[in-house]
Amino acid sequence: MKLLEIVKESFITLRLNKMRTGLAALGIIIGIGSVIALISIGQGSQFAIETQIQSLGANLLTINPGAVRSAGVREAPGSNTTLTLADAMSIKNSTTITTINSVSPEFSRRFQVIAGGNNSNTQITGVYPEYATIHKITIDSGSFITLRDVDSLGRVAVLGPTTVTNLFGEGAAVIGQTIKINKQSFRIIGVTKAKGGSGFNNPDDTIYIPLSTMQKQLAGVDYVSSIAVEAKSPDVMTDAQNEIGYFLLGRHKITDPAKADFTIMSQSDILNTVSQVIGTFTTLLGGITAISLLVGGIGIMNIMLVTVTERTREIGLRKALGAKKFTIITQFLVESVILTFVGGIIGMLFGIGISLLLSKILSFPSALSLVSIILAMGVSGLIGIIFGWYPAQRAARLQPIEALRWE
Amino acid sequence: MIKMRHIGKTYAQDGVKTVALKDVSFEVSSGEFVAIMGPSGSGKSTLMHILGALDTPTSGQYFLDNEDISKLDDDQLADIRNQKIGFVFQSFNLLPRTTALKNVMLPMAYAGISEGERRAKALQLLDEVGLSDRTEHLSNQLSGGQQQRVAIARALSMDPKIILADEPTGNIATTQAKEIMEIFSKLHRQGRTIIMITHEEDIARHAKRVIVIRDGLITEDKKL
Numbered sequence: 071m072k073l074l075e076i077v078k079e080s081f082i083t084l085r086l087n088k089m090r091t092g093l094a095a096l097g098i099i100i101g102i103g104s105v106i107a108l109i110s111i112g113q114g115s116q117f118a119i120e121t122q123i124q125s126l127g128a129n130l131l132t133i134n135p136g137a138v139r140s141a142g143v144r145e146a147p148g149s150n151t152t153l154t155l156a157d158a159m160s161i162k163n164s165t166t167i168t169t170i171n172s173v174s175p176e177f178s179r180r181f182q183v184i185a186g187g188n189n190s191n192t193q194i195t196g197v198y199p200e201y202a203t204i205h206k207i208t209i210d211s212g213s214f215i216t217l218r219d220v221d222s223l224g225r226v227a228v229l230g231p232t233t234v235t236n237l238f239g240e241g242a243a244v245i246g247q248t249i250k251i252n253k254q255s256f257r258i259i260g261v262t263k264a265k266g267g268s269g270f271n272n273p274d275d276t277i278y279i280p281l282s283t284m285q286k287q288l289a290g291v292d293y294v295s296s297i298a299v300e301a302k303s304p305d306v307m308t309d310a311q312n313e314i315g316y317f318l319l320g321r322h323k324i325t326d327p328a329k330a331d332f333t334i335m336s337q338s339d340i341l342n343t344v345s346q347v348i349g350t351f352t353t354l355l356g357g358i359t360a361i362s363l364l365v366g367g368i369g370i371m372n373i374m375l376v377t378v379t380e381r382t383r384e385i386g387l388r389k390a391l392g393a394k395k396f397t398i399i400t401q402f403l404v405e406s407v408i409l410t411f412v413g414g415i416i417g418m419l420f421g422i423g424i425s426l427l428l429s430k431i432l433s434f435p436s437a438l439s440l441v442s443i444i445l446a447m448g449v450s451g452l453i454g455i456i457f458g459w460y461p462a463q464r465a466a467r468l469q470p471i472e473a474l475r476w477e
Numbered sequence: 478m479i480k481m482r483h484i485g486k487t488y489a490q491d492g493v494k495t496v497a498l499k500d501v502s503f504e505v506s507s508g509e510f511v512a513i514m515g516p517s518g519s520g521k522s523t524l525m526h527i528l529g530a531l532d533t534p535t536s537g538q539y540f541l542d543n544e545d546i547s548k549l550d551d552d553q554l555a556d557i558r559n560q561k562i563g564f565v566f567q568s569f570n571l572l573p574r575t576t577a578l579k580n581v582m583l584p585m586a587y588a589g590i591s592e593g594e595r596r597a598k599a600l601q602l603l604d605e606v607g608l609s610d611r612t613e614h615l616s617n618q619l620s621g622g623q624q625q626r627v628a629i630a631r632a633l634s635m636d637p638k639i640i641l642a643d644e645p646t647g648n649i650a651t652t653q654a655k656e657i658m659e660i661f662s663k664l665h666r667q668g669r670t671i672i673m674i675t676h677e678e679d680i681a682r683h684a685k686r687v688i689v690i691r692d693g694l695i696t697e698d699k700k701l
Contacts, residue, residue, distance in 0.1 A: 075586060086574055387570045390531060391631075392559020392587040394552045470558075471531045474570065 073400065080405045091409065094373035097366025098413030098453065099420060102446045104359040106421025109442040111428060112352030114435035119345045129171075129301040130204060130337050131310060133157075133318070135293070151293040152331040155281070157321060158297045164317055169310040174200040174298040177284050177291070183277065185237040185249040192233055193276045194251055196284025204300045207273065212245045212260030219259075220280040223287065227256040231264045232275035251277065252288055307336050363449065367410075367457040374406050374461035378468075385465050386473020398466040406458025407451055414450025418443060478638060478670060479505040479528070484537035484547075485693075486523050497523040498534070499693035505639075510665040511672045512684035520693040522643070525674050529564060529641045530557045542638055559587050563632030567644035569624040571616035577603060577627045578612040584634050595634075602630035606660060622653025629660055640664065642673040646680055658683045 084091045135150030158175035161167060177196040182189065201207065202214045210231065219226050227249060229237075238244050244258045256279060265273045285291055301310040311334050318332055319325075378385070385398060393401075422438060429436035486498040497520045505511055515521040526532035527539060530546055533554070539547045546557055558564075571580045581599035590598075603612050606626040616624060625645060632640050642661065646654035662683055665671055675681050682701070689697035 072589070075592075383570070384572060387572070388583075388587075389555060390529070390558055390564055390570075391584045392555050392635075394555045394587075396552075397587065469532075471526050474531075474566070 073404075076397070076401050076404050077408070080401065080408055084405060084408060090373060090377075094370055094409050095413035095416065097369035098363070098410050098450055099366075099417040101359060101363035101366040102414045102417030102450050103420035103424065104362060105356065105449075106418050106438075106442060106446050107424040107428070108352060108355045108359060109445075110422070110425040110436045110438045112348060112355075113439055113442070114425075114429065114437040115348050116345050116352075117437050118435040119341050119348070128304045128337075129307060131299040131301060131307065131314070132335050132337065133297040133299065133314065134333050134335070135295075135331065136333060150331070151291070152322070153294050153297060154292060155285070155294055157318065158294065160321060161297070161299065161314060161317060167310070167313045167317055169302050169306040169313060171300045171302055172200045172204060174198050174204045174300075175281060175294045175296075176201060176298060177281060177289065177293075177295045179284075179289055179295075181252040181288065183233075183237065183249055183251050185247070188237045190233075190236050192236075193272075194284065194288065195276050195278050196281035196288075197278050198281055200300075201278065201298070204298045205273065207265065207278075208263045210261045210263040212258070214260055214262075215278055215280050220282050223283050224280050225254065225256045225283060225287075226259045226279065227251070228260040228262060228278040229258060230262050230272070230274040230276045232272065233277055234261055236275070249277075251279070254287060311336065363453065366413075367453040370406055370409055370454065371457040371461060373409075374402065374458055375464070377405075378402065378461050378465045381465075382468060382473045385468050386470045386475075389468070389470040390474060395466040399462045402462035402465050403455060403458045406461070407454035410450045410454030410457075411447070414447055417450070418446055421446075478507045478542060479672075480538075480540035481528075482538045482540075484524075484527060484534045484539060486520075486527065486532070487535045496693055498527075501537075501690070501693070501695055503688060503695060503698060505670065505672065507638075507670055508665075508668050509670055510661070510683070510685045512681035512687045513672065513674045513690060514676060514681055514687055515690040516676065519690050521674055521690050524690060525641060525643050525672075528639075528672060529562050530554045555587075559584055560635055561638045563635065563637035563640045565625070565628050565632050565640065565642040565645045567647040569616075569621070569628045569648070571624055571627055571631075573617055574615055576613050576615055577608060577619065577623075577630075580616055580627055581630045581634055584631060588635060598634060599630070602633050603627070605633075606630045620653070621649045622656060625649055625653075625657050626660065629657075629664075633664075639670040639672060642671065644675055645673065646675075646677070654680070 133153065135152040155175050158173050161170070162173040175198060178193055180191055181194050183192045195201075197215055198220060199215055199217055202209070207214070209228075212228070214228055215226065218224070229244065234242060234244055237249065238247075244261060247258050248255050249258060250256070262274070279288075281294070299310065299314060301307050315327070315330070315334055319327060319330060322331055324330055388398065425436040425438070481501055481503050484498055484501045485496075488495045488497060501524060513521050513524065523532070527534050530541070533549070534547050537547065538545050541557065541561060546554065549557065572583065578596070578599050581602055582595040585595040585598065600609070600612060603609055606629055608623060608626055608630070611619060611623060616627065619627065645661070646657055649657060658680065661671055661673070665685070671684075673680075673684060681687050684701065686700050687697070688695055
């Protein structure tokens with residue numbers, strides 16, 4: 071009997087028992103569905119993090135004041151005063167540091183901003199022109215802070231698009247208008263393009279002013295809150311980190327690197343850690359769903375065993391009419407593989423639906439990969455073979471007379 | 478065609494041995510119509526199973542078509558059943574919820590015959606048993622007599638050497654039973670070999686030879 075005919079006949083048999091077929095496939099549907107949903111959400115968030123690394127600049131190093139702490143933990147801004155503009159300038163002009171492109175000293179603090187009748191507490195960042203290139207800020211209209219603005223303590227400001235919306239309304243023409251930051255007047259000279267982002271350090275909800283104006287007239291400090299450095303390429307990140315580290319240790323007259331009063335972090339270091347955590351999480355959840363697939367497989371085996379018992383007479387008859395062991399095994403294996411495979415396809419659609427729904431509701435990224443779909447299909451087919459094997463063997467071993475006698 | 482030499486069958490279950498057939502020897506030639514009779518427990522069903530290659534004897538030899546099939550394995554026996562024997566059972570044993578046509582086609586499917594050929598042959602056989610208007614009926618939509626006629630068409634589908642009928646009228650109303658027996662008589666006239674098990678005298682009367690079996694031994698073998 072040809073395989074194609076067996077497959078056709080199996081479909082008919084399964085259709086005749088819709089309820090049983092549906093229940094048997096349910097376990098696989100849920101199992102494969104959750105696997106697909108999890109993998110696509112996991113891969114989606116990993117992909118999103120990679121994109122974030124790209125947007126932050128893969129060759130960005132950030133020097134922060136303060137002692138070395140566990141990865142990623144920073145003290146409150148302003149609590150450390152060990153980094154100065156002079157540090158930044160000497161890093162920039164140093165002949166021993168050869169692996170960097172540009173240096174951007176920065177100082178950020180939140181101030182009350184008033185424009186017209188609107189009042190808002192906004193992050194103000196004092197910058198050098200290099201800030202825009204290093205942090206990949208692009209100008210939508212007007213211009214960014216220039217070196218002349220910095221040198222002349224210019225009272226000029228560049229606004230993020232969200233800030234514009236908050237203060238003036240969406241898309242308002244603001245170039246040339248005046249805003250008051252901490253009761254001091256600033257003329258708006260530019261608006262940045264939306265960069266995307268949210269939360270505390272949203273680049274779109276920031277006002278950029280010259281660093282000199284920030285230090286001397288707004289905050290009244292002589293230190294910077296961080297220095298961003300762009301390395302020449304992602305490959306020389308470690309070299310740049312080392313060169314800057316030893317240079318600053320020398321400048322700060324510290325001999326023991328463990329006692330350094332600054333930390334140098336690369337953005338990708340932090341994001342790598344985050345994506346590693348997500349990866350572990352995905353694996354863990356994947357393990358749990360693997361268990362649900364196992365349970366689904368046992369469900370299939372259970373149903374197939376019931377089917378074999380129920381159809382003992384039919385199996386006996388088929389054998390009496392000339393069906394060989396192999397034919398009977400194939401018939402039952404094909405049935406269970408169809409069950410798991412169809413269950414797998416439904417589960418896959420279900421999983422895709424869930425991941426799309428989740429990504430919409432939670433604005434969580436989801437990435438459907440062909441690999442995960444092929445994997446899920448392969449796994450569901452394999453489950454059909456593995457868990458269908460024993461029932462199929464039982465069916466094939468039935469003796470025709472025993473089976474025919476069975477009522 | 479059929480040669481049985483000192484066939485014995487002993488069942489061993491849970492350490493208890495039951496002798497079903499002691500020593501049975503007989504021959505059936507091509508074209509004969511034989512009825513095997515006997516009370517229940519006489520061993521006639523066991524004999525039927527061995528004749529039908531559904532079971533193997535524990536002793537003796539069984540030659541079917543000059544081939545000793547008492548020592549064959551399961552798959553070889555499946556081929557014998559498929560190609561040389563046509564079964565007609567007391568309880569019809571059609572596939573449930575399957576059309577008459579598909580039921581008749583099934584043995585040919587196991588033989589690997591192409592779908593078109595199977596269909597043509599099955600339609601022809603269903604016509605022969607008078608069911609040409611019932612080919613697409615599901616087996617459970619047919620009466621007992623009709624079901625048994627489908628079963629006979631199925632038994633003929635592979636042009637077997639012998640037709641084995643086990644109480645073919647046992648589950649059928651009397652009028653329909655007569656029709657069934659007429660079909661068997663017709664098949665006999667066409668020259669087919671038929672071996673039928675029955676405990677009813679008037680059914681056995683359709684045969685041309687009666688073998689009576691009792692306590693695992695043949696007690697009578699007479700031509701009618």
